[in-house]
Amino acid sequence: MKKKAILYLNQFFGQIGGEELADHAPEIREGLVGPAMELNKQLGDIAEVTHTIICGDNFMGSRQEEAVETILGFLADKEFDIFFAGPAFRAGRYGSACGHIGKAVKEKFGVQVISSMNDENPGVEMFKKEIYIFKGGASAAAMRKDVKAMADFGKKILTGEELLSAEKEGYYGGGRRHQVWLESEVPATERVVDMLLKKIHGEAFQTELPIPPSDLVPIAPAIKDLSKVKVALATTGGIVPVENPDRIQSASATRWGKYDMTGMDRLEAGAFKTIHAGFDPAAADADPNVIVPLDALRAYEKEGRIGSIHNYFYTTVGTGTTQGEAARMAREIVEDLKAAGVDVVIMTST
C-alpha cells in the first residue's frame, strides 16, 4: 500500500497567478497541481501525492492565523503520512509561509514536514529547527533537483531507513546534536592527533563541537523602589520538603515544585533537603538556607527593604535538564508568578 503525501504551494506554483493574485485564499484540490506532479513521480512506489493545497503568499503573510486554521481544517479529515511544502527557492514570503504551515501541521498531526529553500531565504533561519528544510536552488530552475531531494528524504522517513546527519542528508541543521558511530571507526585518539597537527601547523581543521553564537534576551528594567514589591525565591538546587512530594528527579528533571513557607523565618533542616544529584548534599541538608536564602531575605523584609516575600518558593534540579524542559518549566513558573502578583525574582543556582 502506498503511503499518502500532501503538498503545500503558493499561488504562483499552484498555477493561480502571479503577484496580483497573492491574496488568494487557501484552497485544497484533490490530485496534482504544478510541482506536485514531479513530487509524485519522485516518490515512486513508496508514496503518492493525494492533495495539493494552494494559498496566496500575502494571504498567509497578513492573515496567517486564519490561513493556518483553514488549512488545518482541510486536513482534519484527510489521511496522510507526510507533508511537503515548496520548494520555495529564494522567495522570502513563500519560504516563511512553508515554515508557518509546516510547523502547524507537524504540531497538530504529528507527521514529518519537508521543505526546501535557498540559503538566503529568511524562512531558513525562522524554521530550520521546526521542520526539515533542504538546501535548495535560488530559482525555479532548480525545481527538479530540489523536489527530488525532498522526495528522497521523505521516502527514507516513510520506509524507516536510518536518517543521517543534516550535513550528509543535505538539509539545514536544526540544532539537534546526537551521537553517531563513525562508519570509519576512527577512534577519538586519531581524531585528536589529526586536529592537533593541523592546528599546530596552521592548517584548516574542523571542530566536532562548533560553538554556537550566544543568544541573549532583552534586559528587564531595574526596579527602583523594592519596598513595595513582592519578591519570589527560585532555585535549580533541588531544595524540596524531605518527602519530595512531587517526586522531582535528582537529575534530568522534568518536574518542578512550589512549596509553602508562609510564616517561616528560615527553611529548617529536617523539613527541607536537596535532591540534586550533582553535588555533595551534606551542607544543604544541614542548612537549606545556603541554597534558598529565606532567612536573609526575611531580614530584609522585616527591615522594610523589600515589600514582601512570595509565600512559595520554586524549585527544580538543573543538572542534565534539557533546555527544552527547562524552558517549559520556566514558562509554567512564569504563569504562576504572574497569577501571584510577583514583581521580581531571585534565582539561586548550584
Added chain:
Amino acid sequence: MVKEIEKAGFTIVQMANLIPVAKTVGSNRMVPTISIPYPLGDPSTPKEQQWKLRYHRVGIALEALETDINEQTVFKVKI
C-alpha cells in the same frame, strides 16, 4: 530558566557560583556565590559568619535588581 523568566518581563537576578555558566546561558544580572554545594554559607565556618555572608550577598542581589544595566553584569561582593 532565568532567560525564560526575564523574557516574560520579570526583573531577575541569578545568584550562582559558576558565573561563566550563568553568562553562557544568558543571565543579565548575576551575583557570585561561594560554591556549588553551599552557595551561600560555608559549613566549615561559624554560623554567624555564614549568616553575614548570606545577608550580604542577598543584599547585593537586591541592589542588582535596582540597578540599570546595559549589558550582562556581574555584581561585586565584599564578603
Added chain:
Amino acid sequence: MKLEIGNFYVKDIVFGAKTAYENGILTISKEEALAVVKEDEHITEADIVITKPGDKVRIVPVKEAIEPRHRVGGGPVFPGVTGDLMQAGDGKTLALKNCSVLVVGKHWGGFQDGLIDMSGEGAKYTLFSQLQNICLVADTDEDFEKREQQKKNHALRWAGMRLAEYIGGCVAELQPEEVETYALEPVVKRSQEVQGLPSVVLVLQPQSQMEEMGYNDLVYGWDCNHMVPTFMHPNEVLDGAMISGSFMPCSSKWSTYDFQNYPMIKRLYQEHGKTINFLGVIMSNLNVALEQKERAALFVAQMAKSLGAEAAIVAEEGYGNPDADFIACIVALENAGVKTIGLTNECTGRDGASQPLVTLDIKADAIVSCGNVSELIELPPMEKVIGELQSLARDGLSGGWAEDELLGPSVRKDGSIIMENNAMFCGDRVAGWSTKTMVEF
C-alpha cells in the same frame, strides 16, 4: 623513566584447582580468589562469574574495571592504594590483556554505576563487551550508604583491586608474549631532533568534585580534590598511579582500566619523536567552586608555558559543571599562546537540542566529541543478568529511573530496559577509545 609492560594475551578464562596461566588459558581458583576478596571483613557475600564477548549476559550495577597486573620485583600494582608508596612508571609490569576484573554490586547500585551488555545491540556502547570479564559479584555491610544514591563503594572497589593483583600474580615467573616499552628522556635533555618538534602536553582532568573523601579519583592514594595541578610522567598513569573514583555518571567515567591503558597517552607516544615532542602529563582536576576552577586553570597554563608547550590536549572526566573547568583550562592555555584541543563528551539532552557544554567560549575552537550522555537507549531483555537488574531503576543510577510519565520505568517486567547513555559503563570512552562522535540533525 622507562616502563616495560609485558603482555600476556588471554584467550580463555576457566575455573580450576590452581590459579595459573598457560598457552593463553587463564585458570582461576575460585576458592583462593574469593579468599583474597574476603580479606576485608566488610565483604559479606561474594562470587566470581566469567563472561565473554557474545554471551547473552547483562551486567549491572558495574562499579569499576581493572586490568589484572603484576609488578615485577615486588611492590603493589597501585602504589599508595593497595600497598606502600613507591615510584610507578619506571621498571617492569606484567599485564593480562583482553580481560578485566569487573566489580559488580550483588544488589545495590548508585549514581556512578553502569551497565554492560556482552552481546546484541547494547554491546556496541562499551569497550568492556569486547573483553573477557572476571566479574566479582559481591555485597558488603557498608549499611550507612546502602540506600544512598552516592556510594563510596570502598570495600568492593578495593576488593576488585586485590583480586586483579592476585590474578596478575600468576604470571610472575613467566616470560611475556610481547613487551611494550614506554620511555621519555627528561624534558630538557632530549635530542636536538626531538626538541625541534612541536612540543605537546596532555592535560587530564580526573573526577575530584566530592569534598568528602572516599569518592574521588586518587593519585598515588591521594585524593585529587586535595591537589593543585601537577606535572606527571605519562608512565605513572599507565602504571597504577591513578585509580578511578566513585562519583561521576558512568558514561563519562574513566575506570582504573582506562587509566592503565590510557589510549590518548599511548597515541601520543606513537607520535613522539616523529611529529611531536611529547612533554608529559599535567594532572589537573575538577572542582566545585569557580575560584578553584580558575586556580587550576592558572596552574595548568603556567606549567604548560614554563615547559615550553606549543600545544596541549585537555580531556575531562565528566560533564555538567566540570565543563566549566574544561573550558576555563582551554581558554587559559589559548590565552597563554598554547594551541589546544579538547576531548570530551556532551549533554545535549534526550532531544539533542540543549547547549552541548554548560560553558562555551569561542576560543575552544578544536574539540573532539565522544557522545551525548543523555541519549535514550532501549534494549531488549537479556537471557542472563549478573548483579541485579532492578538496581538500574531503583538505586538512582545516573541513566536510570524508577518511573517516568512518558517512558515508564527503566526496567520493564519482561527484562527489557530503557535508559540514558549516562548509565552505560564508561560508555563515552573519553580516554580516547571512542568511535562515536556528535553530529547535528
